[in-house]
Amino acid sequence: MTSLGSVYWRLWSASGLSNLADGIVKVALGLVAVQFTRSPSLVAGLAAVSSLPWLVFALHAGVLADRVDRRRAMLAANLVRAALVAVLAAAIALGFGSIWLLYVVALGLGIAETVHDTAAQAILPQIVGRDRLTRANSRLFAAELTANEFAGPPLGGFLVAAGASVAFAAPSALWIVALAALFFVPGSFRADRPQGTSVREDLVEGLRFLWENRILRILAIMVGGFNFATSAVITLFVLYAVGPSSAMGLSEQAYGFLLAVIALGSLAGSFVAERIELALGRSRALVLSLLTGAAFAGIPAVTTDPYVIGAVFFLGGAGVVLWNVIVVSLRQRIIPDHLLGRATSGHRLVAWGTKPLGAAAAGLLAEVFGLRPVFAGAAAVILALLPGLRVLTNERPAA
Template identity: 60%
Template sequence: MTIRLGAPYWKLWTSSALSNLADGVMKVALPLVAIRYTESPALIAGLGFAFTLPWLLFALTAGALADRFDRRRLMLWANTARAALLSVLVVVAIIGAGSIWMLYAIALFVGVAETIYDTSSQSILPQLVNRDALSRANGRLYAAELTTNQFVGPPLGGFLVASGIAVAFGAPVLLWVLAIGMLLLVRGRFSTGHTGATTIRADIAEGLRFLWSNTVLRVLAIMVGMFNLASSATFTVLVLYAVGPNSAMKLTDPGYGLLLTASALGSVLGSFAAEGAERWLGRAKALALTILGSVLTVATPAFTTNPVIIGAAFFLGGITVSIWNVITVSLRQRITPHRLLGRLNSAYRLVAWGTMPLGAALGGVIAQFFGLPAVFLTMGVVVVCLLLGMLWVTDKRMDAADEAAEQAHRAEAAEEAASGPAGR
């Protein structure tokens, strides 16, 4: 019997799709507008750094906040802040007073709001849908996020910039306002019962301890960190391998964009296939197969320059990455207590994403001294080694973690029922 996701979930889904469409438009609009203020490649590239820096500096704090306060309200405040910040750019564009440094400031603060929104959004889901429906719920959510953020948002952003700066930044403002309106329709309280008796530092430390003490989650975080190191190294140098008459693949700029679209298309398909893969293969086998599929993403360019073959490898790799994400995120949501989920998600992401700058640097060093194919081959070996992690991430361990979490959830529900009715 299929468990329905329910109206509150679909309202969250719609709000998330609108928010991610705004993100996709803004991330393309910022650098396109920036070239009107500066011709410095370093300053243009620095915008991306400013936008992602909050994930290193603020992620753990965002997780602590998601466990202290109502998660829906945090999402509302985060989107309100993003809309307000871009409204400033609309006004500035109209009066002609913009600058590259203002774009930097906006990118930084919008990035901070994004850490709060994304952490709260991932943590609120188990409070909206049944535990047994989390894989389906995450799959549908990922499909919407990928489609709006990677397919619709970027070309729409380019079109809007051509229409004017005020239009380019005004569109995300409108989308975030619509997302706020949809999220307001999700009724209920989504706090964790945190009393606020502890400090933020103590809360963060508790989340880190929980991650480190749980074998399955700890190993999964390390595995994702190693894969992100490998993929970051690969895609940092891929443009040199793929684009231009002197490159190995000899692609044009549009051809390179089409090559990357193959991965995104696979990711959307994988988000729908994840629930079936988990059910038919079991989690451990499905995760092991996704590792093998991910090898194709990083290693294929080492053996061929044919863009069709590489594009097909990226497509299959995109499918497997989405299957991995849906299964592992759903597992985190099932086995982590609600009161810790925000901190666990942020700590997990810090471990999993913190390797990406290192991967970019490592890819550049290997390419400089040994050539571009050596990067792809080396990173392929790194991804194959992730199979060792499956010695710890077994069905038996995951099932035991599920059962322990279910028992704790029942005990907590019984305690709440004994103490009297409470709104959520």
């Protein structure tokens, strides 16, 4: 088995540190938000603002990733994220914190994330080559998910308990360390592409490639539906789980640990994804992923038992990473290097642009119907995606 190389492992280290910071911030934003308001629509709005850039800025982030050195784009994005949370930590320490300040910082972090993540997916084939992408993505997802969802959430819960300003100062320091690790990734990572084209021409070229490839088009639509549903669940789960007036009555630390179970499942899934794909084939493996996702979304509608919810969250986390390893590796193999940033961002516009819509819809529906009907509806949305896999036979993606 060919080594992935030292350059890959430097990228891997930088990604792990960056995702640890991101995991802390995402949990901290929700926990600090409920200190300012208990309104479901305002809490859901914060999550919607965080993911809004994937809806309005993703395509331009893709153009940027195909025009500039992708490593430098990632460095700039991490620098912006470190600065934003440092300012937020200082403002809270000085007594200027508010739900609206959280909104502003969440929006800025979301924009930086679109640039960083689009460039990160585009740079990987340049580092390891397309023949090693499944293994490289498996290892990368293991690091990212362990940091973002396993270590980050409980650490975020403990840091918020220690103080809101501390909870945001720590990830700022982590992003600075990630900058240092990424700085020592050598080489130039600018795509070889025609010069002199306009931004509009670049956008059209990337979207046309994505739309005309039937496999990529269907997968983007399916991921969009999945993310719409899971965004609704994650957005409202903090209200369902945290505080004495909530259905589950958990503390901030217990909530962080429960979310960490998702990452534990994701970590387990990252080590077996390649084997499951080989054993079941791509199509049946993706069916399994959707079924575990539906269970993940719907389980809070039927129980408040943290152990039952935790067990299903574990399976849901494994299913998500199984999907990601298969689909991301397939997309990176299909898309030419000079289009990878734009076509990836076009995919994410559809796939991730639904996240703010799901969060906003969840807040509005929960105000009228309550939390549990939203969880049940999210599970139904995921199950409704299953017919889309009929066209994704094992032979078609292989071709």
